[in-house]
Amino acid sequence: MPSSPALPGAAVVVRGLVKRYGDRAVVDGLSLEAAPGQVTAVLGPNGAGKTTTIECCEGLRAPDEGTVHVLGLDPRTDAAALRPRVGVMLQDGGLPTGVRAVEMLRHVAAMYARPRDVAELVERLGLASFARTTVRRLSGGQRQRLALAAAVVGRPEVVFLDEPSAGMDPQSRLAVWELVHELRADGVAIVLTTHLMDEAEQLADVVHVVDHGSVIASGTVPDLLASSGTPDGETSVRFEAPAGLPLDGLSSALGAAGAGTGPRWTVAEPRPGSYVVTGPADPAAVAALTAWLADRDALVSSLTVGRRTLEDVFLDLTGRHLR
Numbered sequence: 001m002p003s004s005p006a007l008p009g010a011a012v013v014v015r016g017l018v019k020r021y022g023d024r025a026v027v028d029g030l031s032l033e034a035a036p037g038q039v040t041a042v043l044g045p046n047g048a049g050k051t052t053t054i055e056c057c058e059g060l061r062a063p064d065e066g067t068v069h070v071l072g073l074d075p076r077t078d079a080a081a082l083r084p085r086v087g088v089m090l091q092d093g094g095l096p097t098g099v100r101a102v103e104m105l106r107h108v109a110a111m112y113a114r115p116r117d118v119a120e121l122v123e124r125l126g127l128a129s130f131a132r133t134t135v136r137r138l139s140g141g142q143r144q145r146l147a148l149a150a151a152v153v154g155r156p157e158v159v160f161l162d163e164p165s166a167g168m169d170p171q172s173r174l175a176v177w178e179l180v181h182e183l184r185a186d187g188v189a190i191v192l193t194t195h196l197m198d199e200a201e202q203l204a205d206v207v208h209v210v211d212h213g214s215v216i217a218s219g220t221v222p223d224l225l226a227s228s229g230t231p232d233g234e235t236s237v238r239f240e241a242p243a244g245l246p247l248d249g250l251s252s253a254l255g256a257a258g259a260g261t262g263p264r265w266t267v268a269e270p271r272p273g274s275y276v277v278t279g280p281a282d283p284a285a286v287a288a289l290t291a292w293l294a295d296r297d298a299l300v301s302s303l304t305v306g307r308r309t310l311e312d313v314f315l316d317l318t319g320r321h322l323r
């Protein structure tokens with residue numbers, strides 16, 4: 001991506017970041033910025049380099065090339081100055097395992113000058129039921145919630161959340177999302193990684209789509225959906241069926257169902273047997289699709305109709321699914 005001027009007042013600025021393991025660059029010239037009062041999502045498939053990027057921002061890894069600044073400081077050489085100003089939630093929790101959950105949180109809170117109210121955090125993140133359980137005995141989702149509480153208890157100006165709702169039940173996810181919304185309203189710069197499209201769509205002001213260690217698209221969710229050439233009102237129909245169906249015929253069948261308004265459909269088979277049809281889906285078009293499949297004796301194993309999502313954008317950009 002071309003380098004562009006920093007956002008005025010950007011809280012995080014990453015420029016041309018390269019991180020190699022052996023001779024493999026797992027982060028390969030990645031640039032992004034994150035502003036106060038915004039949620040910046042780094043979205044990409046497993047292994048895209050999201051965690052490595054965040055760990056460079058947290059000062060846990062040293063870049064091989066490029067620069068990283070958090071609140072204008074270098075996360076490695078200015079670690080002590082940044083510690084009280086930055087909250088970090090690691091993917092594996094990164095918590096001491098021998099202490100009881102809420103004791104740990106109180107201990108972390110005591111390290112800050114103006115911590116949040118621990119009891120309030122315990123309540124809103126649903127930590128009370130395992131408050132006296134030692135960290136090593138918590139479930140993955142419980143650990144995640146505790147790690148989030150620990151990341152925000154010091155009222156940081158910047159928060160890094162690596163896959164914040166991974167392994168959580170739906171109720172806990174909602175609690176996490178609400179807390180993220182509140183942090184944003186308080187002016188915190190939030191950088192989160194996720195491979196969950198709905199999480200990015202729900203939370204992100206800006207999404208950076210990352211693949212093979214670099215940013216391949218950036219923007220608000222509506223910008224990204226628009227940039228992939230999706231007029232308002234278009235819908236995607238996804239279905240699984242035998243691989244290698246003759247898709248040209250399908251486009252014309254759907255065009256014919258659209259009351260003579262011409263072919264407005266794009267049809268693709270991004271993975272063998274997995275199809276995505278994009279256009280102005282209405283009941284007639286869906287009926288035409290299933291009739292076309294029945295004519296070819298093609299049994300559909302799943303079919304969903306819905307508006308286009310970031311998953312479709314990723315598919316457009318890479319020809320692959322996010323997961």
Ligand SMILES: Nc1ncnc2c1ncn2[C@@H]1O[C@H](COP(=O)(O)OP(=O)(O)OP(=O)(O)O)[C@@H](O)[C@H]1O
Binds near residue numbers: 045
């Ligand atoms: N310490 C390490 N040594 C060698 N390779 C590593 C190391 N850490 C990460 N990698 C590799 O770097 C690549 C990027 O990993 P990273 O964890 O940054 O990806 P990610 O986008 O966060 O993926 P996920 O969604 O699975 O967490 C992966 O192929 C991973 O195996």
